[in-house]
Amino acid sequence: MLKVNSQKSKVIVILGPTASGKSSLAVKLAEKIHGEIVNADSRQVYKKMDIGTGKTDSLGSKIPHHLLDIVFPDKPFSLAQYQRLAFRAIDDILRRNKIPILVGGTGLYIRAVVDNLDIPKVKPNITLRQKLEKQTAAKLFSQLKKLDPKTAEIIDYHNKRRLLRALEVVLIKHTSFAELQKTKKPRYDILQIGLKTDRAILRQRIEKRFIQMIKNGLLEETKKLLKKYPANLPSMSGIGYLEIGQYLAGEISLQEAVNRAVSRTYQYAKRQTTWFKKDERIKWISKTSQAGKYILNFLKK
RNA sequence: GCCUGGGUAGCUCAGUGGUAGAGCGCAAGACUGAAAAUCUUGGCGUCGGCAGUCCGAUUCUGCCCCCAGGCA
Numbered sequence: 248m249l250k251v252n253s254q255k256s257k258v259i260v261i262l263g264p265t266a267s268g269k270s271s272l273a274v275k276l277a278e279k280i281h282g283e284i285v286n287a288d289s290r291q292v293y294k295k296m297d298i299g300t301g302k303t304d305s306l307g308s309k310i311p312h313h314l315l316d317i318v319f320p321d322k323p324f325s326l327a328q329y330q331r332l333a334f335r336a337i338d339d340i341l342r343r344n345k346i347p348i349l350v351g352g353t354g355l356y357i358r359a360v361v362d363n364l365d366i367p368k369v370k371p372n373i374t375l376r377q378k379l380e381k382q383t384a385a386k387l388f389s390q391l392k393k394l395d396p397k398t399a400e401i402i403d404y405h406n407k408r409r410l411l412r413a414l415e416v417v418l419i420k421h422t423s424f425a426e427l428q429k430t431k432k433p434r435y436d437i438l439q440i441g442l443k444t445d446r447a448i449l450r451q452r453i454e455k456r457f458i459q460m461i462k463n464g465l466l467e468e469t470k471k472l473l474k475k476y477p478a479n480l481p482s483m484s485g486i487g488y489l490e491i492g493q494y495l496a497g498e499i500s501l502q503e504a505v506n507r508a509v510s511r512t513y514q515y516a517k518r519q520t521t522w523f524k525k526d527e528r529i530k531w532i533s534k535t536s537q538a539g540k541y542i543l544n545f546l547k548k
Numbered sequence: 549g550c551c552u553g554g555g556u557a558g559c560u561c562a563g564u565g566g567u568a569g570a571g572c573g574c575a576a577g578a579c580u581g582a583a584a585a586u587c588u589u590g591g592c593g594u595c596g597g598c599a600g601u602c603c604g605a606u607u608c609u610g611c612c613c614c615c616a617g618g619c620a
Contacts, residue, residue: 265584290584300584325581355583364580371581384587403578406587412580428580486584510573515584521577 257546258337258435260349262287262357262523263442264516266452270305272442272535273350277310280542283340285333286314287351287360290485292329293320295472298465299487301456313340320472320482323373327366330359334434346546354522363434367427369416379411387414394418398425438545440538441529446517453512457487457505465491486511 259282261273273284286292290300294316297303305312313336318324333349333356340347349360358364379387387410392399395417403409416424444452469491476483478492487508494504523529530541 288584289582323582326583327581330581353583355579359580362580366580369581376582403587406579408582408586409579412582415581424580430580481582481585484585489584512584514573517575518577518579518583518585522579522583 256341256435258347258349258360258437259542259545260287260357260361260437260439261442262350262352262354262439262529264444264449264519265301265352265512266449266456266516267442267444268535269350269352269442270301272440272538273348274305274308274310275535276538276542277346277348280346280546282346282348283311283313284308285336285340285347285349286312287333287349287353287356289324289329289351289353289356290482291315291351292317292324293482294318296320296468296482296485296488298460298463298468299485299491301460303463320476321480323371323481325371326355326359327368329356330364330366333360337435352519354519357439358526360435361433361437361439363431365427365429365431367416367420367422367424369419372415372419375415375418376411379414380407384410387411390414391417395423395425397423401425437528438541439526439529440541441523441531442535443531443533449516450509450513453516454505454509457509457512460487461491461505466495470495486515 259276261269261276263269276282277284284305286305288300290296291302291305292314293300297306302315305315314329314332317332337347337349337360349357351357359366382390384405384407387407388399388402388404391402391410391413395413398413398417402413413424416422416427420427465487469488472483472488473492473495478484478489483489483492490499490504490508490511493499493507494501499507532538532541
């Protein structure tokens with residue numbers, strides 16, 4: 248075991264696209280440095296969704312994992328909620344003199360923790376959203392322009408989801424959405440390690456992994472979930488569940504479901520890569536063995 | 549062998565007498581209470597082959613090749 252200069256507030260982040268090997272690196276690391284893992288994956292928070300989200304491995308681990316299985320699939324979950332829970336879990340681990348290792352692929356969730364995002368304190372208002380949802384993006388945009396010209400200038404005006412949120416904030420809080428979006432002082436001293444994987448290899452791994460999920464019982468898991476939860480829930484439209492659901496409904500063949508899920512995962516991996524690319528603080532490694540030197544330095548300083 | 553429908557972007561297909569488009573895929577990007585979501589940008593491809601008509605053919609005509617269905 249390493250000698251750890253027990254300073255406060257050190258957090259290690261392991262990030263990267265799906266199927267890049269984050270979890271196994273994190274567990275190895277946790278064993279070595281007396282760490283505990285905090286999940287930063289937006290899908291692994293759901294209960295009963297184990298195989299399809301790739302949570303299965305983590306569940307059997309001896310290393311404590313936090314923020315897995317914290318909400319039922321039909322309950323809404325959000326960034327702000329995640330941030331609160333993550334801070335709580337991290338603080339708890341630190342209090343016990345262990346090292347928190349944040350692991351996941353949801354870039355926005357990681358950023359919320361790392362940069363201590365100040366998320367506008369306006370809860371999602373479902374009724375309002377449903378009402379606004381019916382209008383065209385153009386209409387929503389012109390409305391936003393009137394109410395909050397500052398945000399209108401920088402917003403993605405084709406993107407209804409963004410428009411909805413921006414309008415929600417102005418309508419409820421009467422303050423500009425853009426102005427409310429800030430970052431606060433970082434809470435922790437953070438080292439971010441990114442796992443880099445060649446895209447062609449990643450694609451192969453994704454395919455292999457998905458087939459393995461099916462062998463592990465993804466069809467059964469999906470069937471069980473569909474008995475209890477509607478297919479249109481955000482949780483149920485996750486990669487794998489959606490496609491297997493379509494297969495179970497007789498809409499597509501199993502082969503087609505596999506193809507679609509694999510290619511959707513691959514596209515997702517691309518988006519993750521794009522997101523992380525911008526963060527210059529990330530130390531990229533291509534082999535897990537390369538993490539050691541960064542970790543040592545970080546814990547020593 | 550005959551009849552019919554069809555051969556156009558990696559795939560599925562739309563379309564036009566003045567050398568072409570969509571969806572998907574693929575590539576790149578955005579992202580502050582739905583983020584495995586949502587959104588933006590990117591299309592010269594012997595328009596199956598050869599010949600003919602025409603100022604001009606992917607579009608019309610003829611022949612040939614290939615595919616699907618029907619009749620023998």
